[in-house]
Amino acid sequence: MNILLIGAGGREHALALAIAKSPLLTRLFVAPGNPGTEAIACNTPLDAADHAAIVAFCRVEKIDLVVVGPEAPLVAGLVDDLAEAGVAAFGPTKEAARLEGSKGFTKDLCREYGIPTAAYERFSDAGDAKRYVRAKGAPIVVKADGLAAGKGVIVAATIAEAEAAIDAIFGGAFGAAGAEVVIEDFLEGEEASFFALCDGKRALAFASAQDHKRVGEGDTGANTGGMGAYSPAPIMTDDISARVMRDIVEPALRGMNARKTPFRGVLFAGLMITSDGPQLIEFNARFGDPETQAMLPRLDEDLLPLLLASANGNLPAGPVKLKNIAALTVVCAANGYPDAPTRGTEIRGLERAAALPGVTITHAGTKRDGARLLADGGRVLNVTAVAGDIAAARQRAYAAVDLLDWPGGFHRRDIGWRAVKENPHA
Numbered sequence: 001m002n003i004l005l006i007g008a009g010g011r012e013h014a015l016a017l018a019i020a021k022s023p024l025l026t027r028l029f030v031a032p033g034n035p036g037t038e039a040i041a042c043n044t045p046l047d048a049a050d051h052a053a054i055v056a057f058c059r060v061e062k063i064d065l066v067v068v069g070p071e072a073p074l075v076a077g078l079v080d081d082l083a084e085a086g087v088a089a090f091g092p093t094k095e096a097a098r099l100e101g102s103k104g105f106t107k108d109l110c111r112e113y114g115i116p117t118a119a120y121e122r123f124s125d126a127g128d129a130k131r132y133v134r135a136k137g138a139p140i141v142v143k144a145d146g147l148a149a150g151k152g153v154i155v156a157a158t159i160a161e162a163e164a165a166i167d168a169i170f171g172g173a174f175g176a177a178g179a180e181v182v183i184e185d186f187l188e189g190e191e192a193s194f195f196a197l198c199d200g201k202r203a204l205a206f207a208s209a210q211d212h213k214r215v216g217e218g219d220t221g222a223n224t225g226g227m228g229a230y231s232p233a234p235i236m237t238d239d240i241s242a243r244v245m246r247d248i249v250e251p252a253l254r255g256m257n258a259r260k261t262p263f264r265g266v267l268f269a270g271l272m273i274t275s276d277g278p279q280l281i282e283f284n285a286r287f288g289d290p291e292t293q294a295m296l297p298r299l300d301e302d303l304l305p306l307l308l309a310s311a312n313g314n315l316p317a318g319p320v321k322l323k324n325i326a327a328l329t330v331v332c333a334a335n336g337y338p339d340a341p342t343r344g345t346e347i348r349g350l351e352r353a354a355a356l357p358g359v360t361i362t363h364a365g366t367k368r369d370g371a372r373l374l375a376d377g378g379r380v381l382n383v384t385a386v387a388g389d390i391a392a393a394r395q396r397a398y399a400a401v402d403l404l405d406w407p408g409g410f411h412r413r414d415i416g417w418r419a420v421k422e423n424p425h426a
């Protein structure tokens, strides 16, 4: 089979590594890819926003399946345009991607289908939103409705902070994503992520993971795309995972079917595990980054038939087979990330680090300059290690990180601290 994978991050390098192992694979193209995918696939300079060019490429190269990594092309309707051209794709249509693209849409679906989530209201007027906040009290959570690169959520400790957030969102701080706000109750608990493959009707439990969204140690500082992750998330016991499938994932699939916009692809549930059980914080319509780098090394079956079955509407009865091991990923980011990452600094020692047992390094924002490898983005490298448990995986991952020679970058030393309580700093 010929596969075209869309994206350029660490998630896509991890997906490419898994797809490249499939005996079903003939050729793997990645558009645009990165220096990591270049070593195992054919990088192709296609623009994800140019759907006509992607369709034409699929015809010329006889692509059997397009796998879409990031959310932007999903929300822009790439899967719809491919379907219209008769090309199979892994990922939801534009309408189904509203589960990620509109927080208000998702909250309304939750309300209708009894999916446990924080109590909320939607507003398109700042005055009404502020009155609601004052009536509810703080802490309270203010969210821009649309996609805001992970920055549209303000957890307000005071009413004044919530009001400032409302003004910022309606004032255009997040562009069109802020035409509407969702205000919801603050949930207390531990966060975890749960992933399920979906084929429109059926959902197959994939794996759990926990990421670290904040830039600083102890989960402090600015929100980022994710500074590290581990899988499984110990808090996601079999019982909690089964509840998430029954109370959150399956009703959402039923709701999307009833709306005649069946969800295919991977449903990523961001959860708060509260004293009342799992509550949905948000859905994403794609694999997580860096969660995927920590989940895929645990997969104990061929990924490609699963992606195909999701696209074709014939997933087998689950769950997917996972190895009884743990994996942990440390993200190495360029100095200045997330605000203003410095580009162009040289990274050395990668081969040495990647040669350690159980270690895989995936690229994100890197570029080649002759024989040199340079930083070319915010999140630059992902160092993943597998082992029998999270503590051992973490030790291996940091041993590899310590072999990297990159003064232009930084990483958190405490990835996995909740799971490895006795020694939070590696």
Ligand code: AMP
Pocket (backbone or CB within 6 Å): 118, 141, 150, 153, 155, 184, 185, 186, 187, 188, 191, 213, 270, 281, 282
């Ligand atoms: P989101 O982009 O919706 O995942 O939100 C970003 C982060 O804000 C989440 O990972 C949580 O840490 C926090 N958050 C969002 N909604 C809530 C909530 N209702 N209660 C507490 N924290 C929240």
Ligand code: GLY
Pocket (backbone or CB within 6 Å): 211, 225, 226, 284, 287, 288, 289, 290, 291
């Ligand atoms: N790591 C969080 C995300 O992929 O949205």
